Amino acid sequence: MSKYRFITGLAINKEKDIKVMQEMSEKGWHLAGTKGVFLYRFEQGEPMQYDYAINMEMSVDEEMLTLYKSSGWTPVVAQPGCQIFRGKRGNPPIYSDVNSEIELLENNRRLAGKIALLFFALLLLLFALGGGLIKSYPIIFLFLFLILIIPFVFTFLPFLGYTRTIYKKRKTE
Amino acid sequence: MAKKSPYESGELTDSIFLILLACLEPIHGYKLMQIIQEMTNGIMEIGPATMYTTLKKLNAAGWIVTISEEENKILYQVTKEGHTVLQEDLSRRKKLMEVAEHYFISEGKVEGKALSTIDFKSNKGEMEGENE
Numbered sequence: 001m002s003k004y005r006f007i008t009g010l011a012i013n014k015e016k017d018i019k020v021m022q023e024m025s026e027k028g029w030h031l032a033g034t035k036g037v038f039l040y041r042f043e044q045g046e047p048m049q050y051d052y053a054i055n056m057e058m059s060v061d062e063e064m065l066t067l068y069k070s071s072g073w074t075p076v077v078a079q080p081g082c083q084i085f086r087g088k089r090g091n092p093p094i095y096s097d098v099n100s101e102i103e104l105l106e107n108n109r110r111l112a113g114k115i116a117l118l119f120f121a122l123l124l125l126l127f128a129l130g131g132g133l134i135k136s137y138p139i140i141f142l143f144l145f146l147i148l149i150i151p152f153v154f155t156f157l158p159f160l161g162y163t164r165t166i167y168k169k170r171k172t173e
Numbered sequence: 174m175a176k177k178s179p180y181e182s183g184e185l186t187d188s189i190f191l192i193l194l195a196c197l198e199p200i201h202g203y204k205l206m207q208i209i210q211e212m213t214n215g216i217m218e219i220g221p222a223t224m225y226t227t228l229k230k231l232n233a234a235g236w237i238v239t240i241s242e243e244e245n246k247i248l249y250q251v252t253k254e255g256h257t258v259l260q261e262d263l264s265r266r267k268k269l270m271e272v273a274e275h276y277f278i279s280e281g282k283v284e285g286k287a288l289s290t291i292d293f294k295s296n297k298g299e300m301e302g303e304n305e
Contacts, residue, residue, distance in 0.1 A: 055222050063202055063247050067221040070203035094222035097188045103178075104226055 003029050003042040013161070014054045021084075025050040031076050031084065049089040056081055056108055068094070102169055109162035112155045119152035180234045185262040188219055188227055193259045196237050199248040202228060231255070 005020055021031050021040070026049065029042040053073060057064065060078045068075060073085035073094060085094065095101040126144055133141040179185050185193070191209045200208070202224065210218050219227075228249060231237045236255030240248040251259065277283050 053222075057225070064221075064225050067202050067206065067224050071206055071221045073221060092218050092220060094220045096218055096220040097186060097223045097227075099186060100188070100223040100226045103230075104222075 001044065002032065003044075004035060004039045005042065007034065007038055007040055013165075018052045018054060021052040022050060025052075025086075031086065034077055034079075034082075051087050051089045051091050052076075053085045053087065053091075053094045055083045055085075055094060055104075057083060057104065058108070058111070098169055098172075102166055105162050105166050105169070109159060109166065112159040112162060116152055116155040116159050119148050119155065123148045123152060180230060180236075183258050183261060184265070185258070187217060188223060189231065190259070190262055190266075191217055192219070192224070192227055192231065193236065193251055193255055196249045196251045196255070199240060199250040201246060201248060205249070 003024075005024070008016060008020075017040075024031070024042050026047055028044055028047040030045050030048070030050070031040055031052065032043040033041045035041050057080075059080050060083060064083075065075050065078060068085050071094075072091050073087045075083065076086050077084040123145075126141075126148060130141060130144065133144075177184075179189055191213065192205060195205050195208050195212070206219055206221070206224055228237070232239060232249075234255075236252055236258055237249050238252055240250065242248060273283075
């Protein structure tokens, strides 16, 4: 049997998700993976005091996972854009240097920003040129609108999240 | 506006400095973290995420090269350019130490009048007041 929880934080507030994972582990439910883009999957085991770490590299390779494993972090999720690791409580943090973390966040922020901007431009284009469609083929208009608004929201929100995290990290640096 | 990155300025962060030092001989990534921890007596511990991004950047800057071995294992080694950068940063760090030794340190201890926290806070308050 598995339990599921919504993925809420990630780019926007990963500390929140880490806390959920820690509390689930204390109750004996350990993160086992994700289901789709919205859910974390937990499986039952012994209650444990685990720590979790989330990183958001856009690509994953063997070398990366070796580095984590040799410093006591076991990969649980290793997808492009989202890697989650489990370790003993009190394991040293995966980023030992704020600057290297900010660099990655900035790269991701730039990428998310570019994609969001592209879809925003396409949305504007749809409204400018496709206005006639609303009356004649409202379904097609709605379909095109959804196709464009979904990727916009899912890149614009992370863009804001990255911006906020970077701002917070700079302040504490 | 933004601060120049160490890869442009050559002014290395402690992590980069130690990683370059440890890469003078070909070495595996996972060994790097272990060796840096050992050689600094645990004062500096480089996390895997920091290690991974730093190695990638050092490689892109041409300061280290990767040598592929069998079983997907990768060895890292400093290039000539990396060596020069390391040497220059070493001199910079030495100079900083000399300044400190010369002006502020006697027998391994810092000398000079240190402000207590309370003094410091009240001074800071005044300074901020002046800025307004």
